[in-house]
Structures are given as structure tokens and as C-alpha cells.
Amino acid sequence: MTGKRRPPVSTKKKPANPHRTTKRIGLRDRLGRMTYRAACRLMGTDGVNRLRLASRLHVPSDEIRILGDTLRAKILENELTDGHAMVSIVEMANKPDGLHLHCEVCKTVCEHVAACLNFILEEKLFLGLSQEPDPHEPIENLTPDELVMRAIADRRKRAESEKMTLSSLDRTVPWTEYTVTSAESGKTYRIALRGSQPGESYCSCPDFRTNQLGTCKHILHALTKIEKRFSKARLSQAYVRQNFSLRVDYSEPLGLRFNLPEELSEGAAKILKKSANKTITDVDQAVKTLRALERQGESIHVCPDAEEFIEKRLLQRRLQTKTDEIRKDPTGHPLRKTLLNVELLPYQMDGVAFAVGTGRAILADDMGLGKTIQGIGVAHYWTPASLLRAKQWIRSSQA
Ligand SMILES: [Zn+2]
Numbered sequence: 001m002t003g004k005r006r007p008p009v010s011t012k013k014k015p016a017n018p019h020r021t022t023k024r025i026g027l028r029d030r031l032g033r034m035t036y037r038a039a040c041r042l043m044g045t046d047g048v049n050r051l052r053l054a055s056r057l058h059v060p061s062d063e064i065r066i067l068g069d070t071l072r073a074k075i076l077e078n079e080l081t082d083g084h085a086m087v088s089i090v091e092m093a094n095k096p097d098g099l100h101l102h103c104e105v106c107k108t109v110c111e112h113v114a115a116c117l118n119f120i121l122e123e124k125l126f127l128g129l130s131q132e133p134d135p136h137e138p139i140e141n142l143t144p145d146e147l148v149m150r151a152i153a154d155r156r157k158r159a160e161s162e163k164m165t166l167s168s169l170d171r172t173v174p175w176t177e178y179t180v181t182s183a184e185s186g187k188t189y190r191i192a193l194r195g196s197q198p199g200e201s202y203c204s205c206p207d208f209r210t211n212q213l214g215t216c217k218h219i220l221h222a223l224t225k226i227e228k229r230f231s232k233a234r235l236s237q238a239y240v241r242q243n244f245s246l247r248v249d250y251s252e253p254l255g256l257r258f259n260l261p262e263e264l265s266e267g268a269a270k271i272l273k274k275s276a277n278k279t280i281t282d283v284d285q286a287v288k289t290l291r292a293l294e295r296q297g298e299s300i301h302v303c304p305d306a307e308e309f310i311e312k313r314l315l316q317r318r319l320q321t322k323t324d325e326i327r328k329d330p331t332g333h334p335l336r337k338t339l340l341n342v343e344l345l346p347y348q349m350d351g352v353a354f355a356v357g358t359g360r361a362i363l364a365d366d367m368g369l370g371k372t373i374q375g376i377g378v379a380h381y382w383t384p385a386s387l388l389r390a391k392q393w394i395r396s397s398q399a
């Protein structure tokens with residue numbers, strides 16, 4: 001063998017490798033498609049650790065901008081002369097993944113660049129890089145934002161492919177109540193369409209209640225249909241709220257939110273001084289505000305998901321109070337002997353109370369300490385009868 005020779009160009013069709021492409025696809029698309037794994041690769045040897053260590057650096061979200069084919073970000077670091085380093089990412093076809101990474105202070109791929117990549121991975125939605133991730137990318141490689149994007153993309157696909165009948169309460173306006181019936185399941189759900197963004201509308205389907213996306217295939221289906229029925233100008237006119245409503249806000253942190261009518265009475269404005277346009281995570285505060293508004297003569301529509309949310313939180317708190325009592329003296333608590341047909345050891349009683357009180361827990365006791373019996377104890381504690389008692393207690397204390 002003499003020297004190294006380039007292998008002949010294969011004429012066989014190879015699967016396209018997106019990381020070798022030299023085509024200009026635009027910086028936004030490139031960053032939008034960037035996965036955690038790709039970012040590690042861009043950071044070179046030990047990229048995983050370099051990205052992890054860079055999470056100590058702060059990137060102010062108003063100091064990161066994308067203009068044309070260049071992203072510029074200010075990374076704060078007190079030890080630097082200026083207190084910050086400017087990082088730029090430029091689309092360059094001949095660079096790995098088509099991206100040229102640069103730090104003005106270090107002149108190399110450094111911790112500042114890593115901090116910038118971290119920010120991009122975490123804040124794709126914020127930066128407007130909402131490119132749908134590659135459907136073949138394993139879930140564990142996706143960032144939380146990418147998981148959300150994929151979940152919405154899945155529902156959009158179903159919204160397009162499944163047959164549904166949509167009927168409107170008022171055909172002259174886009175933002176109104178609808179019912180949607182699935183041809184496949186025959187089930188009908190109620191939709192309150194209030195805008196095109198996730199979190200603005202409501203659907204009574206089970207997926208909407210649990211997916212925490214603020215949308216579902218029914219809402220997405222309805223939105224595509226009304227985009228055909230109404231002009232852009234008409235759709236851009238926001239929904240005018242006539243009445244109060246209380247809904248669940250599915251963004252982080254999960255909580256409750258009052259939707260306010262266009263015209264707010266003086267009394268209502270006073271009550272809502274602190275909680276207008278804010279997510280309320282404290283259920284007590286939400287219920288207190290609700291009651292105060294009702295006393296002012298306001299009528300408030302509590303959306304079914306909000307009702308369920310309040311009840312769940314109150315129930316969990318009631319259980320927590322009960323189990324805190326047990327945990328103060330697990331040895332002497334009567335439930336230790338009566339919960340199951342066998343007597344629980346004090347630490348087992350404590351384990352059961354802990355798991356029930358937190359709502360969800362991982363039991364990681366050593367082998368032989370009785371994880372099974374504790375699991376059965378938790379299940380037993382959660383029997384319909386004890387839940388019913390807790391619910392009745394909540395109702396009686398609310399009245
Ligand atoms: Zn640097």
C-alpha cells in the first residue's frame with residue numbers, strides 16, 4: 001500500500017447526514033435543529049463536561065440577539081475586565097454543523113461559547129427557533145423545549161390526518177365556543193377558542209387536561225379550519241372577554257389565572273390588584289379572590305379544569321395534614337395496626353405516610369425492609385373511601 005488515497009466517490013445513495021451539509025439553510029434553522037448531542041460535539045473533547053460547567057455563567061435573555069446569519073450574546077463573568085464576554089455564532093458552510101463559534105475574549109471555543117450554547121438549547125421557543133426536532137432523535141437527547149415542540153408536532157399531525165366535525169356557536173366570529181366530534185371515536189368535546197397561541201384556548205378532552213401543552217389535536221384542528229373561514233385581519237382581532245373566568249395556566253409554574261373582562265369594575269380592580277395577569281400557584285389565594293369577586297356581584301365562570309385543579313390541590317393538602325400527624329408518632333399511631341391485616345413497623349408506617357403526603361414518591365429502602373408492604377399500605381391509604389372522606393371534608397370546609 002502506498003500513501004493515503006481518497007476512496008472513490010460512491011454512486012450508491014447514502015442517507016443524508018445533516019451535519020455534513022454545505023447548503024446554506026439559515027442560522028435560525030440550524031440553531032433550531034441543534035440538539036444537545038450536537039452542542040456537545042461542537043464543544044470538542046469532553047464537550048459534555050464543558051457544557052455542564054458553563055451552566056454557572058449567566059446569559060441575560062435581553063442580551064442575546066439574532067440578526068441575519070449572526071447570533072450575538074453577552075455572557076456575564078465578574079472576573080473579566082469588562083465583566084462580560086461577547087460570543088458570536090455565525091453560519092459558515094465550511095464549519096462543523098455549518099456554525100462558526102467565537103468568543104471575543106478567549107478567541108477560541110471556550111466556556112463562554114458553551115454558556116451561549118446552553119442558553120440556545122434551553123430557550124429555543126424564546127429565541128423563536130421553534131424548529132421541530134428530528135423525529136428520529138431519541139427522547140433522552142431532547143431538551144425540555146424540544147420535547148414540547150415534538151409533543152405539539154405529534155398533535156398537529158393528528159389534527160391534520162384525523163376526521164373531525166366542527167360546529168360553531170356563532171359562525172360570524174372566530175373566537176367563540178365550538179364542539180368537535182371525532183369521526184373515529186364518536187366522542188364530542190367542547191372547545192373555547194380564544195386565540196391561536198398555546199394556552200389561550202380550552203378543550204374538554206382528557207389529553208388537554210393532562211398534557212400541559214395548552215393545546216390539543218382538537219384545538220389545532222379547529223384553528224386550521226377557522227384560518228380558512230376568516231381573513232387574517234379578522235383573526236388578528238383579539239377575543240373580547242365579557243365575563244370573568246378562572247382557568248388553569250399550563251405554563252411553568254402550573255397554577256390558576258383569572259381571565260379578566262374588557263371592562264373592569266372599580267371593586268374588582270381593587271381585589272385583583274395583586275393577581276391580575278399573574279399565575280396564582282397558591283390555591284387558597286385563588287379561592288379567596290374568587291369569593292371576594294363573587295361578593296362584589298361579579299359572575300365568574302370556573303373552567304372545569306380549574307375546578308379539578310383546585311380540588312386536587314386541596315385534597316393533597318388535606319392528606320398532607322393527616323399524614324404529618326402520623327409522622328409525628330408513627331409508633332403510637334393507631335393506623336399502624338389497623339391499616340392492613342398485618343402490623344406495620346414504625347418506619348414502615350412512616351414510609352407510607354410520607355408517600356401519601358407528598359402525593360408521589362420513590363421508595364428506595366434497602367432490600368428486606370419491606371418496600372412491598374409499604375407500597376400496599378400506600379395503595380390502601382388511597383382507597384376510594386378515604387379519598388371520599390377527604391373530599392367531603394373539603395366540601396364541608398368550603399361551604
Ligand atoms: Zn471566552
Ligand SMILES: [Zn+2]
Binds near residue numbers: 205
Ligand atoms: Zn382536545
